[in-house]
Amino acid sequence: MKKIRSIADISALNGQVDHILTLFSGGLDSTYLLELLKESNIKVTALAVDMGDGIDSKLLSYIAAHYGVDLIIEDGRQSFVEHSIVSAIQAQAMYLGDYPVSSSLSRPVIIKHAVEIAEKxxxxxxxxxxxxxxxSLRRLNGAIERSSFDGFYGSPYEYSAISREEKITSLSMSGLFEFSGRNVSGDSNLWCREFESGVLDNPEGFDLCESLFHWSVWNPALQLADSSVSITFQKGMPTRVNGTVMPLIKMVEYLNKHIGSYQIGRYIGFDHLENDEKVLEIREAPAASALMSAYRHLEVAVLETEVLRMKTLHSQTWTNEAVEGRWGSHLHQATQAFISQIAQSVSGTVTFSLSQGQLFMSNIVADKARYLTDRDAWEIQVANERSQRTITTENTLQLISTSA
Known part of the structure; x- marks a missing residue:
């Protein structure tokens, strides 16, 4: 097994490989990895994959130039939408029902780009x-293991634990002072921004800084004129917002901006590690909140209840496989096939009213709906149909239908 698990393993790569590709976000950990590699005799290329929450190319270029490494920035947004977001909406991918899964969705896309560039x-x-x-340790490693890549892979931080303070001090001594004010770790993409560690380490006493939030900030200037929004799905695919056709990338950006301006889409909860230890995470995902809620209302409106019960089981399985990094497993593919098939029946429009911190359905128009639109008329019609009687040959009343 060609596994990188410690700083010693990084040193041992000298003489074994000529070129290393590092995943690079410009954050504390990925920058410190470049610090670890600066004394090696190995060529280094830093790869940043834009997953939709913006890439600070100026900062990335500055850090890459500081270490004399090559920088590649890849646009992974469309791959992320096609590979992950549509499936997550249809699967109602919420971790234990608490918050939208996020980094689990992005890791296979990032690794796909990384493997392609590493091989090139x-x-x-x-x-x-x-x-x-x-x-992300097992998700990233798992994605690489299922790829075509046959070189060394992994993280030196798996077995070499270094505090944030040590990393910040080391980078400052190297001339990079940008990290001294960073007090959390974060991961962000088009779908969700999430934060952990640092001041969020201890659930029994943590600081929740308003400055962490970017989308879900109260902002009347961005709020919609009538404080409502409608979302349309066609055969399981989100297609329109307020009647306007939008590609999904633009739709998610629009909803994050405008629904988020009502402080909608904030989450706090625990995530489990490999041996079931729990860590605290903060998230914001306004578009995910609206899109998954709209889809859920529509599928309940059009699908049989027994199908919905089975769908719930498949959704939980799909989400668990994604969280554990088992994308492409037999079980994941099987649940995806079921979810995709019934998504073909999910079409219609859901309208939400928006208020501070709340998203409330105010109208639904579903294609081939099972809901009643006139309950009194339905009662009268069904009562008439089910109570019809006729005279038998024995001149006695025969109940034609007695179904309840």
Whole structure:
């Protein structure tokens, strides 16, 4: 097994590989990895994959130039939408029903780009920076293991634990002072922004800074004129907002901006590690809140109740496989096939009224709906149909239908 698990393993790559690809976000951990590699005799390429929450190319270029490494920025947004977001909406991918899963959705896309570039550049290793308190460790490693890559891979932080303070001090001594004010770790993409560690380490006493939030900030200037929004699905695919056709990337950006301006889409909860330890995470995902809620209302409106019960089981399985990093497993593919098939029946429009922190359905128009629109008329019609009687040959009343 060609596994990178410690700083010693990084040193041992000298003489074994000529070129390393590192996953690079410009954050503390990925920058410190470049610090670890600066004394090696190995060519380094830093890869940043834009997943939709913006790439600070100026900062990335500055750090890459500081260490004399090559920088590649890839646009992974469309791959993320096609591979992950549509499936997550249809699967109602909520971790234990608490919050939308996020980094679980992005890891396979990031690794797909990384493997393609590593093979193109003949890199002998792919390094990332997940540690033992981050589920991304097994998700990233798992995605690489299922790929075509046959070089070294992994994170030096798996077995080499270094405090945030030590990393910040080391980078400051190297001339990079940008990290001294960072007090949390974060991961963000088009679908969700999430934060952990640092001041969020201890659930029994943590600081929740308003400055962490970017989308879900009360902002009347961005709020919609009538404080309502409608979302349309066609065969399980989100297609329109307020009647306007939008590609999904633009739709998610629009909803994050405008629904988020009502402080909608904030979540706080625990995530479990490999041995079931729990860590606290903060998230904001306004678009995910609206899109998954709209889809759920529509599927309940059009699908048989027994199908919905089975769908709930498949959704839980799909989400668990994604969370555990088992994308592409037989079980994941089977649940995806079921979810995709019934999604073909989910079409219609849901309208929400918006108020501070709340998203409330105010109208639904579903194609081939099972809901009643005139309950009194339905009662009269059904009563008439089910109570019809006729005279038998024995001149006695025969109940034609007695179904309840």
């Amino acid at each position: 550049l003949n890199c002998g290793a792919i390094c990332h920076t997940a540690n033992q308190s981050q589920n």
